[in-house]
Amino acid sequence: MFEKLLTLEQKYEDISVKLTDPDIITDNKQYTALMKEYKNLTPIIEKFREYKKAKEAFDEANELLDAGGLEKDFKEMVQLQYEESKEQMATIEEELKIMLLPKDPNDDKNVIIEIRGGAGGEEASLFANSLYRMYTMYADSKGWKHEVMNANETELGGYKEISFSVEGEGAYSRLKYESGVHRVQRVPETESQGRVHTSTVTVAVLPEAEEVEFEINEATDLKIDVFRASGAGGQHINKTESAVRITYLPTGLVVECQDERSQFKNKERAMKILRSRLYEEQLRVQENEIAAERRSQVGTGDRSERIRTYNFPEGRISDHRIGLTIYRLEQFLNGNLDEVIDALATADQAAKLSMQNDE
DSSP, X not given: OHHHHHHHHHHHHHHHHHTTOHHXXXXXXXXXXXXXXXXXXXXXXXXXXXXXXXXXXXXXXXXXXXXXXXXXXXXXXXXHHHXXXXXXXXXXXXXXXXXXXXXXXXXXXXXXXXXXXXXXXHHHHHXXXXXXXXXXXHXXXXXXXXXXXXXXXXXXXXXXXXXXXXXXXXHHHHHGGGOEEEEEEEOOTTOSSOOOEEEEEEEEEEEOOOGGGSOOXXXXXXXXXXXXXXXXXXXXXXXXXXXEEEEETTTTEEEEEOSSSXXXXXXXXXXXXXXXXXXXXXXXXXXXXXXXXXXXXXXXXXXXXXEEEEETTTTEEEETTTTEEESOHHXXXXXXXXXXXXXXXXXXXXXXXXXXXXX
16 A cells, blocks of 8 residues: 555656646646646645654654663653554554545546436325435535436426436535435325325436547437427427437437427437436446445445435435434435435445455
8 A cells, every 4th residue: 555655646746747847837638637636646645644744753752662761751752652653643544545445437527317206106206306306405505506407297296207417526426326216205295094105216326428438329329309398287388399309229228308498409418318328327337247246335326226215204314225314304305415425425435445455
């Protein structure tokens, strides 16, 4: 680990010198890439230098204690420095192990979130709306931008499905844990008998794919249909054929967009969703090729995996991947997700550290 840190420190210093080179400063693309790398390395190098400082203090104290012949008061002071430095080194070493874990290359990407009502009919659609509200409130709290890309509303104000983008620093790193089946237990608004029903909603969090990451030949790979958009209960019917349906012929994957009045905008959004879905599928195939014992223990990210239960009568949320239960359902649905997301991220780190140690 320390050999790797020394190599990174040298790289950090080399980049620091390059960033003062006039030729690089005027090359916007190269300068931006180097600045990003410098920014990513900075916290690791600062922590490593903190470790080296603690080790210097430890070595100095150790040397004095080994030499012997110290006066009582001075010896106590040196012993204290020895103990404190040793403890500090152990703490920083653990922090450095986490910082050196391989970073998910998608963590800095924007995301597209797809929410679909599952089992439970209208009640599932209403809860899909609750989850959409929850994620957009969370995005607002982080200063992220969000925009609906496609929505299929029901007459009671729910969503059979809704797709929306979230743009902001670290969006995927925080929201990636939300992929899977969300189960809700509550008395439906449409239920007069007051019985608790269980419904499910599926959430997919897709890292937004760049054009360079997934090549699509529009002429041979796509079938594009245009049609008239229609809203819930026949409302908001579009008199022009602005809605777009794209079929990816190699796999039969279909994406629709009808939220915008412009055919061009709907096509642009549908293509963005299509690229992200294909990119996600590519990532899933790659991950499935990795041996099971090397996978993170915090869920598979598969949209068929039941990840969380929202129990309204008890006011609780239970995340089944890490066995976490909290009794703050209302706050959680109002976008206060950090407590659970932090716990998931910590468990994910612990699983990766364990795998690294096993190797």
